[in-house]
Amino acid sequence: MIEIILTPLIEVFYSKVTEKIIDCYGDRLPFFYNIINKNIYKIGDVRSSIEKINKITIGTSDLKGIYNCCPKVSFKGNLEIEKxxxxxxKEIKGNSAELTDVFGNDTLGVTVEDNITWQSDPIDIDYKSTDFYTIKALRKNxxxxxxxxxxxxxxxVEEKKIVLHKRxxxxxxxxxxxxxxxxxxIGKGQDNYRESEGDEDITRTIQRELHEESRLDIQKERIEKCKISIAEELTTGFLQVTALGLNITKKELEKIRTAPASNNKEGKTVxxxxxxxxxxxxxxxxxxxxxxxxxxxxxxxxxxTSRKTKFSGKSAQELFSDIVSQKISFPKAFNVL
Incomplete structure (x- = not known):
């Protein structure tokens, strides 16, 4: 009975109050919730929200779910390729126009199979290593x-800002x-840009990429406190594991603002x-x-954010409802393959 009550509760409620309750009460959470449920901020049905989002991103993105931590990744060797x-x-390597990506021929991790159990938490993902040139070749084929x-x-939250990246x-x-x-x-192995054993986990990937693109050095513990969402980018094949709502300080935001644009080869912050x-x-x-x-x-x-935070005069969920009621267009995934 406790498991039946606890699982949807964690999925459906996510606020500072809820986090503190979980930390303090642990397995007594269902009993505690029954006493004070009228005072807890209800944030909506996760599954229903995901279904609404997937309808407006149909054909481009497929959200899989919300999780308490990043998937566990297991190395299963190098990706085998056909002739x-x-x-x-070989054609790509012989054409200088093809070799325009920012970091060259990085080592990447690709999933081994499609039948991932999305209902697990954490999810287990087996991967094989390959490189970017192989990815380009596979896409061409x-x-x-x-x-x-x-x-x-x-x-x-302090400045009521969201920090984005223009690619x-x-x-x-x-x-x-x-x-x-x-x-x-980054999977295990050696590539033309880095010599390493790869990222030890996806949290490390998030930490590294955030530094590369914003110049922020964020402790992994702060990332691990975030809820995790996973989406498949249907247009490109990426499986994106995302830490939702990493809250930075005003001082950290100012560091992003003042970082020289010339230091960021991947794009710029917005x-x-x-x-x-x-x-x-x-x-x-x-x-x-x-x-x-x-x-x-x-x-x-x-x-x-707090319950009093407004987005164009609306609550977060009111803005959510307005956005998912619209038809949204997206840019092309590839200009050329």
Whole structure:
């Protein structure tokens, strides 16, 4: 009975009050909730919110669910390729116009199989290592390998700002589009840019990518406190694991503002007010998975904010309802393959 009550409660309620209750009361949470349920901020039905978001991003993004922590990843060797892919790799390496990505031929982790158990928490993901040239070759041959990536939605509640990332014109997917911070999970092995054993986990990917794209150094413990959402980017194959609503300080926001743009080869930061979220998402230049995670954050009551926080005079859930009632267009995933 406790498990039946506790699981949907954690899924459906996410606020500072709820977190403190969980920390303090643990397995007594159901009993405690029955006493004070009228005073807890209800943030809506997660499954219903996800279904509404998936309807407006249909064909581009597919949200899988909300989780308490990042998936566990297990290395299963290198990705095997067929001769047609090998031939395409040779063609790519022989064409300097193909070699325009920001960081060259990184090592990436791709999922081994599609039958992931999305109802688990944490999820287990087996992956194989490959490199970016192989990914380009597979895409040229019509495949969209599921690249694991770590992302983060950054907000500054103190300043009522959300911090986004405008992708470089050289980005292989969604060039010049607006997105949340993030990038590919680096699998084990050696590549042309780094010599390492790869990211030890997806939380490390999020931490690394946030530093590369914003210059912020955030402790993993802060990322681990965030709820996790996962979305498949249907247009590119990316499997995006996102920390929802990492709240940074005013001082950290100022560090992002003053970071030299020339130091960021991947694009530039875009800082918008809470009142500008709707027009930014519906403006036609947002990466669909990034939009999906932000809309979900709103549907959850904007974790990290107070109940009094307004978005263009609306509550987070009111803004969520307004956005999911609209038809939203998204940019092309690839200009060329």
């Amino acid at each position: 047609s892919t090998s031939d395409a790799i 019509g495949a969209l390998p599921h690249i694991i990536s770590g992302c983060v939605l950054v907000v500054c 470089s014109s050289n980005s292989a997917t969604y060039p010049n589009a607006i997105h949340i911070f993030g990038g590919a999970f 800082i918008i007010g809470f009142d500008d979220i709707e027009k930014t998402i519906t403006g036609g230049m947002f990466v669909p998975t990034g939009a999906a995670h932000i809309i979900l954050w709103l549907g959850l009551g904007a974790p990290g």
